[in-house]
Amino acid sequence: MLGLLARTATRWGLPQPSRLVKPMTVLQMPQRPVVHQEGLPKLPVPPLKQTCERYLAVLEPLLSEEELSHTHKLVAEFVRSGGVGERLQKGLERRARKTENWLSEWWMQSAYLDSRMPVAVYTSPGVVLPRMHFQDRQGQMRFASKLIAGVLDFKTMIDNDTLPVEYLGGKPLCMDQYYQVLSSCRIPGPKKDSVVNHAVGKTPPTHITVVHNFQFFVLDVYNSDGTPLTVDQICVQLEKIWNSSLQSNKEPIGILSSQHRNTWGKAYNNLIKDKTNKESVRAIQKSIFTVCLDAPMPSVSDELYHSRVAAQMLHGGGSRWNSGNRWFDKTLQFIVGEDGSCGLTYEHAPAEGPPIVFLVDHVVQYMKRTEEVRTPMIPLPMPQKLRFNITPEIKKDIEKAKQNMNIMVQDLDVRVLSFSHFGKIFPKSQKMSPDGFIQMALQLAYYRMYQFCCSTYESASLRMFHLGRTDAIRSTSVESFAFVQAMDDPAKQNTEKVTLLEKAIKVHRVYADMAIHGQAIDRHLLGLKMQAIEDLTSLPDIFMDTAYAVAEHFNLSTSQVGSTTDCVMCFGPMVPDGYGVCYNPMDNHINFAVSAFNSCEDTNATKFTRFVDYALLDIKTLLEQTPRANI
Numbered sequence: 013m014l015g016l017l018a019r020t021a022t023r024w025g026l027p028q029p030s031r032l033v034k035p036m037t038v039l040q041m042p043q044r045p046v047v048h049q050e051g052l053p054k055l056p057v058p059p060l061k062q063t064c065e066r067y068l069a070v071l072e073p074l075l076s077e078e079e080l081s082h083t084h085k086l087v088a089e090f091v092r093s094g095g096v097g098e099r100l101q102k103g104l105e106r107r108a109r110k111t112e113n114w115l116s117e118w119w120m121q122s123a124y125l126d127s128r129m130p131v132a133v134y135t136s137p138g139v140v141l142p143r144m145h146f147q148d149r150q151g152q153m154r155f156a157s158k159l160i161a162g163v164l165d166f167k168t169m170i171d172n173d174t175l176p177v178e179y180l181g182g183k184p185l186c187m188d189q190y191y192q193v194l195s196s197c198r199i200p201g202p203k204k205d206s207v208v209n210h211a212v213g214k215t216p217p218t219h220i221t222v223v224h225n226f227q228f229f230v231l232d233v234y235n236s237d238g239t240p241l242t243v244d245q246i247c248v249q250l251e252k253i254w255n256s257s258l259q260s261n262k263e264p265i266g267i268l269s270s271q272h273r274n275t276w277g278k279a280y281n282n283l284i285k286d287k288t289n290k291e292s293v294r295a296i297q298k299s300i301f302t303v304c305l306d307a308p309m310p311s312v313s314d315e316l317y318h319s320r321v322a323a324q325m326l327h328g329g330g331s332r333w334n335s336g337n338r339w340f341d342k343t344l345q346f347i348v349g350e351d352g353s354c355g356l357t358y359e360h361a362p363a364e365g366p367p368i369v370f371l372v373d374h375v376v377q378y379m380k381r382t383e384e385v386r387t388p389m390i391p392l393p394m395p396q397k398l399r400f401n402i403t404p405e406i407k408k409d410i411e412k413a414k415q416n417m418n419i420m421v422q423d424l425d426v427r428v429l430s431f432s433h434f435g436k437i438f439p440k441s442q443k444m445s446p447d448g449f450i451q452m453a454l455q456l457a458y459y460r461m462y463q464f465c466c467s468t469y470e471s472a473s474l475r476m477f478h479l480g481r482t483d484a485i486r487s488t489s490v491e492s493f494a495f496v497q498a499m500d501d502p503a504k505q506n507t508e509k510v511t512l513l514e515k516a517i518k519v520h521r522v523y524a525d526m527a528i529h530g531q532a533i534d535r536h537l538l539g540l541k542m543q544a545i546e547d548l549t550s551l552p553d554i555f556m557d558t559a560y561a562v563a564e565h566f567n568l569s570t571s572q573v574g575s576t577t578d579c580v581m582c583f584g585p586m587v588p589d590g591y592g593v594c595y596n597p598m599d600n601h602i603n604f605a606v607s608a609f610n611s612c613e614d615t616n617a618t619k620f621t622r623f624v625d626y627a628l629l630d631i632k633t634l635l636e637q638t639p640r641a642n643i
């Protein structure tokens with residue numbers, strides 16, 4: 013997992029050596045989560061002057077001198093004593109005193125629930141798991157059964173409050189996101205969405221939903237004595253589901269959830285007018301999670317295999333393939349294909365990637381441990397098939413959703429690169445932060461492709477704080493720009509290039525530390541803007557300035573999501589002419605997933621991965637050819 017992010021079984025606050033926790037054997041303390049959560053610090057509001065100064069520094073490599081001098085004036089006016097900035101800052105500080113987290117609700121609304129873009133591709137990430145070597149239905153069923161049992165094992169830790177607390181830089185992290193990912197679902201609205209979490213209701217669900225050939229089933233995963241079904245029991249139930257969903261001519265009702273949110277919001281209200289449909293939708297929403305048993309996808313070369321799986325995780329491959337085999341609003345959907353492809357997609361509103369991959373790591377470990385023991389079989393009832401009455405209007409909505417999905421599929425360019433020359437051990441041997449090293453390679457790749465640098469976003473965890481989510485590390489800096497310019501400059505000596513690289517990585521690490529301690533600029537600026545929307549009649553000039561739009565236009569949207577499993581998370585670009593880059597640095601190799609849109613002439617995911625590959629290798633060669641006193 014995350015380098016600094018250590019997981020330790022803890023007696024609330026007392027870290028113990030890291031180990032795999034057996035859910036049923038750890039002492040249960042009823043008030044544990046509450047005590048832990050309430051002990052976490054509140055997210056601070058950074059000083060106004062500090063954010064303004066850092067905002068100007070971030071803009072420096074992105075703007076011309078003239079543009080920069082204009083923005084300097086606007087910022088000076090904003091930050092002056094008695095000015096509008098001070099007033100908004102006071103409002104924010106008041107909000108911080110009154111709420112558990114001044115940011116979390118605004119963030120949830122603005123980043124997720126107000127967004128009208130489809131969740132598929134635009135916000136929901138996918139996770140690509142290593143290829144499984146089953147090639148048939150039996151293998152698929154067995155694998156899916158173990159996976160389900162593994163997730164239920166993880167759920168036991170959540171239910172028993174025995175989930176090990178995570179640590180970042182020695183500080184305990186907020187564990188709230190783990191309580192939001194099971195039994196939850198996004199609900200579309202014609203103007204804004206919401207998220208419902210059934211885990212906290214009076215009757216928490218005991219079922220999952222399984223979808224095969226576009227047909228949804230309720231699968232009860234607990235015996236009457238409350239114990240989870242065994243792998244064998246689950247397997248028998250999955251066989252029954254498979255056998256009663258053989259026809260593939262059913263309407264792909266789930267594809268509706270891939271639509272633009274306003275469109276889906278309207279179609280949803282129309283869909284649930286019918287009582288049967290409403291009950292079926294509710295069963296999906298309430299289920300603990302969904303398992304999608306996918307049909308085989310078109311085969312591709314070994315080289316392209318993981319890229320194809322990444323696309324399958326992000327959108328299902330289109331209406332002819334598995335895009336109708338999803339309920340995109342469901343928080344967690346595990347995907348197991350008959351051809352050995354597997355992974356998951358998750359709806360982003362309730363959680364970030366790290367808790368999801370921690371769950372994946374647990375499930376993968378669990379699956380390795382699971383013995384092939386035959387359990388005595390007590391006959392179980394047939395899983396209930398969810399019925400949908402398809403009116404002509406719903407049929408029309410489905411056809412529209414199919415068309416739009418196919419356009420989206422055509423538009424997404426996604427490439428997985430398994431960079432095998434070295435992993436995080438190499439930068440560590442050079443006394444460099446592996447994350448900073450990778451970020452500088454991304455900067456170099458981008459600069460070499462475009463001859464300029466762009467606004468870059470890297471997710472940083474705010475989970476040191478109560479209900480913390482993320483802020484952004486600004487990886488493009490004056491120092492990173494100096495390094496990438498120098499790298500291919502024949503007039504520069506290698507020693508100078510190395511010095512510039514060291515400086516750029518150090519500056520990145522400093523910003524990363526600031527970000528995880530709640531001192532980055534992006535969420536603070538968002539807070540000031542939201543406060544202005546609440547308090548003022550018009551937005552202050554700094555938010556109307558072109559520079560602000562430039563700063564917020566993230567052509568490179570990046571994230572490290574590390575795991576012990578050899579997997580990679582993937583997500584779509586943030587802007588039409590940008591790249592989404594997610595990476596998992598393992599000890600001796602690095603997995604990357606790069607996405608772009610085909611409709612943008614200037615971007616190309618395959619080309620970018622090639623540039624990343626060269627950049628990493630060139631930086632390594634540079635370091636190896638340049639002796640340094642401290643190495």
Ligand code: COA
Binds near residue numbers: 439524
């Ligand atoms: N010399 C030698 N080793 C170094 C080093 C140096 N100069 N700097 C760092 N290292 C080591 C670290 O100690 C760590 O060691 P470990 O593997 O033994 O734990 C390792 O290198 C990794 O550190 P680094 O590469 O600097 O990054 P990180 O693991 O601290 O991660 C972030 C940085 C920003 C990615 C992380 O703090 C974070 O916030 N992650 C969350 C991202 C997120 O939420 N993404 C999801 C969005 S959906």
